[in-house]
Amino acid sequence: MAFARRALALLALWWVVAGLDRAGLAAGLAVGLAAALAGAWLSLALWPAGGARANPLRLALFVLRLMGLAVLSGCGVARRALDPRVRIRPGLVPVQLALPRGEARDLFLTLMTIVPGTIPSGAGEDGLVMVHCLDTTQPLDAGFAEEEALFRRAIGA
DSSP: OHHHHHHHHHHHHHHHHHTOOHHHHHHHHHHHHHHHHHHHHHHHHHSOSOSOOOOHHHHHHHHHHHHHHHHHHHHHHHHHHHOTTSOOBOEEEEEEOOSOTTHHHHHHHHHHTTSTTEEEEEEOTTSEEEEEESBTTSOHHHHHHHHHHHHHHHHTO
16 A cells, blocks of 8 residues: 555656646646656665654744745844844854654654754754754754654654
């Protein structure tokens, strides 16, 4: 069942990217189907089925929230960079994560790099992550904890 779901998802993605109309559908469908089947097989070999079950609605809401946060943070970074009255205090701030070491934590940290002004830059075995930020006086723990909780619910972890 996991193979069929992944193959159909990859075929749908391929169709959107290829942008085939009715005229090109017959010729391109064989290529897309072969690519989707190979991709599904490879994805199962690299990332077996099971484990966390993502909630599509919560995942979409998390992504939308992250995009909004990125825009707001980008405006904050621009204000700090362009307003000479605002002091910039760059540095590393330790942030404790609840996610265990592994793919979920790596994905969360990768997604958090989208937010301007904060860049996770090293995670320890104990869940402590060093985050480079533009203002070390701002509380990062609460923001990261909130985003991490939403992410955990979205991926079913």
